[in-house]
Amino acid sequence: MRGSGSRSARPPGRRAEKGAATRQAILDAALDAFSAKGFAATRLDDVARGAGVAKGTIYVHFRDKETLFEELVRAYLGPLVGTLTASQPTGLSPRAFARAIVDVFVREVLGTRRKDVLRLGLTEGARFPELAQIYYREVISKAVPHLRLVFGAAHAQGALRSDALARFPHLLVAPGLVAIIWDALFSRFEPLDAAALMHAQIDLIFGPEGDA
Amino acid sequence: MRGSGSRSARPPGRRAEKGAATRQAILDAALDAFSAKGFAATRLDDVARGAGVAKGTIYVHFRDKETLFEELVRAYLGPLVGTLTASQPTGLSPRAFARAIVDVFVREVLGTRRKDVLRLGLTEGARFPELAQIYYREVISKAVPHLRLVFGAAHAQGALRSDALARFPHLLVAPGLVAIIWDALFSRFEPLDAAALMHAQIDLIFGPEGDA
C-alpha cells in the first residue's frame, strides 16, 4: 500500500486518507444514531463511540452537531439528484416511465440507507430551514417541473386520461414517503411493503398491469 | 373570592372550572410550541409563558413533558376516530365514498389545528412508541380493514378497475399526509394545496370528474 508499485500519487497522503476515513466513520455512526433517536435525542458521545473515536474528534471534522447532521443529509442525498433527473422518457410509455422512476426510488432509496436519511429529512427538516432549502433547490425544484413536462405531454397526447399527474407529480412518490414514515411508526404492528405500495399507486393511476 | 356563600352548585364547581380552563390553556400553548419547534426543542418555560401560568403549574395538570405531549395528541386526534369510522358507503359509488372520506379529512384535519397535531404525530411518533400504538389501535387498525372491505367489494362488483385501493387503502390519505409535511418544509418556496392534491389523487384513481 506504500505506493504499492504505482509510481504515482501520494497527493491524498497517508494522513489525509486516514482523515477521510475517520470522517466517514463519523458520518456512518451519525446516521445510525440520528436514525435511531432523532437529532435532539442523539448524544455526540454515542456517535463518537459508534465511530470508534474520541468525542473531540468529531469537532475536528464538523463544526457542530447541526453541521454534522446537515452534512450527513447532504452526503447521502446529494448524489441522488443526478440519478433522478437523468431519467428520460425517451420512447417509454407514460406507465413505463412512471414505473422506471418508481423503480429507481425503490432501488436507490428504499433499498439503501438513503431511506433513513430521507426519513430524517422529513421528520427533522422543519427544524433545519437551510437543509430544506438545499433539498428544495437541488431536488424538488428540478424534479417537479421535469415530471410536469413529461406527464403534461402525455396527457396532451391522450396517453393519460387525467391531467392530475401533470399538475401534481408529487403523487408518484407520495406513497413511498408515507411508507417510510409508516415503517418508523407501525412496522411492529403491521409491516407495509413500500415497493408494493408504490406499484399499487401505479396500478391505480394507469390501471392494473397489462391494462393500458 | 372563595365562592364562600355561593350556592356552589354545578358539581364541576368554580374551582374545577378554573382548573379545566388552566389545563386547556396549557394544552393550547403546548400545541403552539410543539408545532413550532418540535417536542425536544420545546421548553416547558415557553409553554408556561404561552399559557400565562407558572412553570410549576404544568406539573399540577400533567405528570411530565411526555405526558403533556401525548395528552395533547390524544385530545386533538381522539374525537376524530369516531367521525372517520362512521363513514358508511351506503348507496354511494366508490368514487363518491372516497370523495366523502377525503372531504372529511380536508374539513376535519387540514382545516383545523388537527393537521398540526397530525404532523407532530408523523414527525415525533417514532420517539413515542406508546403514542404510535394508541394511534394504530384506535385509528389505523379500524380504518384500514373497513376501507379494504368497502373497496374490495367495489372491485369485486367491477366498480373499480384495480384492486390496488382494496389492498392499500392508505393511498387514499397518503397525499394528504405528504402535503402536511411539505407544508412544514417547503411552503415558503412553493405552497402545496393539500385539498387539491387529495382531489387529484381521486381523479387519478377514478378518472377525471364525470368520467366514471
Add this chain to the structure above:
Amino acid sequence: MRGSGSRSARPPGRRAEKGAATRQAILDAALDAFSAKGFAATRLDDVARGAGVAKGTIYVHFRDKETLFEELVRAYLGPLVGTLTASQPTGLSPRAFARAIVDVFVREVLGTRRKDVLRLGLTEGARFPELAQIYYREVISKAVPHLRLVFGAAHAQGALRSDALARFPHLLVAPGLVAIIWDALFSRFEPLDAAALMHAQIDLIFGPEGDA
C-alpha cells in the same frame, strides 16, 4: 423578622427575600473566587459551592458567567461613585482637599473588599469593554473634570506651585492603584502600605506635612 411588629409590607415577600439573599450569596462567593483566580480560571462550580447553592442556581440569577462578573463589579463599585463626586473642597486648602479624597479612597476602597473588585477591574477590564465603558462613564468622566476644576483654580490662585495636578488629576490616585496591583504580585516578598504610599504622594505634591 416575620414582619416583626410592623403591620406593613409584605411586598418584598418571603420568597423574594430568599431570592435576594441567594443572589447576594452568589455575588459574595463570586468575589472570592474571581479575586483569587481571575475571571477565566474561576469555575462556576466553585462559586456555587462557595455560595452553598447548586450550579444551576447561578443561572436563575445571572444570565451567564460574564454577566455575573459585570454585575459583581457594578454592585461593588457603583455606590462608590456618589461618595467620590460628593467631595467638595468648600473651604479646604488644596492639600486638605487632596488628603480628603485620598482618605475616602483609603477608607472606602483599600479598607474594604472594593479594593479586590477594583483590582479585578484593572486586570480583567481589557476583556470587558462594556465594563470599561460603564466605569469610564460613571466614574472617570465625572471625577477627572471635577478635580481638574478644583486644582486648576488652586493653581491659578497660587495655592499650587505646579499645574500638573490640574492637568493630570490621575496622579492623585495612581499610587493607590499601583499599590493594589503590587499587593497581588509582591506582597509575599515585600508588603507595600497602600495608604502610606498615597500619603507619601501627597507629601511629594504639597511638601511634607505642616509644610504648606
Add this chain to the structure above:
Amino acid sequence: MRGSGSRSARPPGRRAEKGAATRQAILDAALDAFSAKGFAATRLDDVARGAGVAKGTIYVHFRDKETLFEELVRAYLGPLVGTLTASQPTGLSPRAFARAIVDVFVREVLGTRRKDVLRLGLTEGARFPELAQIYYREVISKAVPHLRLVFGAAHAQGALRSDALARFPHLLVAPGLVAIIWDALFSRFEPLDAAALMHAQIDLIFGPEGDA
C-alpha cells in the same frame, strides 16, 4: 538539504538558525495574541496561525502554554534590568536623575512592545507566582533599594524637601504603570499621554521645570 557537504560552519548551524527563527516567530505571535486577549483567552491555535506554523511546532520549542508565556515575559523584560540599574546619579541633580530614569522608561518601555509585556505582567502576574518572583528578584529588589539610597542621600543633603521618594521610589514609575493600564481600558474614550503623565509627576515632585 541536510547540510551534508556544506562546511556546516558556524555552530548554531543552518538548522539551528531555522529553529531559532521559528522560535522567535512563535514568541512574536504569542506577544500579539496574549496582548490582545490575555493569557487564558489566547488559544495556541491562534499563536500557531500567527506564527505561520503548525500547532504542534509550538511544543517543539516550549514545554507548555505557561512556559511560553513566561519565556515571553523573560525575553522582553530581561534585558531591561541591566539598563535600569545602570543609571547612575553621578553628578546629576535629583531632578535630572529622576528625569533620566523616566526617560529610560519612556524610551525603552512605553516606546516599545515592552509596554505590552509589562501590562501582561501586571494583569496576569497574580496567576504566575514564579513569574512574579523572578520579576521581583531581578528588577524590584535591585531597583528599589538603589533608588532609596540615591534619593535618601539627596534628601539628607537638603536637595529634596520630602523624604517621600526615598521611602517610596515606586512613586517615580507608578504613573507610567497606571498609564499603561489606562491605555488598555480607556484609550478609546480618552487617550492618556503616558510620557506627559510621568513628566507631570516629576513636576509635582520637584516643582515645575526650571523651578528648583
Add this chain to the structure above:
DNA sequence: GATGAATGAGGGTTCATTCAT
C-alpha cells in the same frame, strides 16, 4: 525539526422536575 489529526478532561449552559410556600 515540523506536522496536524486525534485525544479527553473540563467547564459553561440548559432545562425538566421538585417542593416549600
Add this chain to the structure above:
DNA sequence: TATGAATGAACCCTCATTCAT
C-alpha cells in the same frame, strides 16, 4: 390549585497536549 426559586443531571463544545508520520 398555583407559584417560582432551586436543583442537578446531562450534554455540547473547547482546547491544551500528544504522537505517529
